[in-house]
Amino acid sequence: MSDLELPVVRLDADLALPAYARPGDAGADLLTTVDVTLAPGERALVPTGIALALPEGYVGLVHPRSGLAARHGLSIVNSPGTVDAGYRGEVKVLLVNLDPGEPILLRRGDRVAQLVVQRVERVRFVEVDRLPDSERGQGGYGSTGGFGQG
Numbered sequence: 001m002s003d004l005e006l007p008v009v010r011l012d013a014d015l016a017l018p019a020y021a022r023p024g025d026a027g028a029d030l031l032t033t034v035d036v037t038l039a040p041g042e043r044a045l046v047p048t049g050i051a052l053a054l055p056e057g058y059v060g061l062v063h064p065r066s067g068l069a070a071r072h073g074l075s076i077v078n079s080p081g082t083v084d085a086g087y088r089g090e091v092k093v094l095l096v097n098l099d100p101g102e103p104i105l106l107r108r109g110d111r112v113a114q115l116v117v118q119r120v121e122r123v124r125f126v127e128v129d130r131l132p133d134s135e136r137g138q139g140g141y142g143s144t145g146g147f148g149q150g
């Protein structure tokens, strides 16, 4: 299967394009163009230096990187961030430091997040009086059980 070509403008000529670290990766790493220090609990909207033209019918999802999350508590407030196909502005990442005690220091060029490009369906919302029955019905939010119940 050949990769879909995705037009990208580099807003910061000195930094690399997003790239997949390994064959088969779903996420292409996104870089921060700025140095950032995040105190515990602090968030920052960080520029990545790229703008995209995703084809209609696709979405870009901005996901955290698990290594940085596990080691430092770096996450994304609105995870996963949604980059709409029609968006032509700079892709940004709303980073947050979830570590209770340690600041996180990010340097320009660090890979701070990853972009997953997916096909997405649009729907027509059709109002009805009654929904079709289902086995789950209105059960949710733990209706099937939680911890310690096997």
Ligand SMILES: O=c1ccn([C@H]2C[C@H](O)[C@@H](COP(=O)(O)OP(=O)(O)OP(=O)(O)O)O2)c(=O)[nH]1
Residues within 6 Å of the ligand: 062, 078, 080, 081, 082, 083, 084, 085, 087, 090, 091, 092, 093, 094
């Ligand atoms: O992590 C993100 C999330 C969003 N965006 C950009 C692309 C997206 O198309 C646009 C709007 O995002 P969203 O729809 O999540 O935000 P909103 O608060 O609903 O803003 P709007 O009213 O502009 O849709 O902001 C990013 O660059 N990174």
Ligand SMILES: [Mg+2]
Residues within 6 Å of the ligand: none
């Ligand atoms: Mg929106």
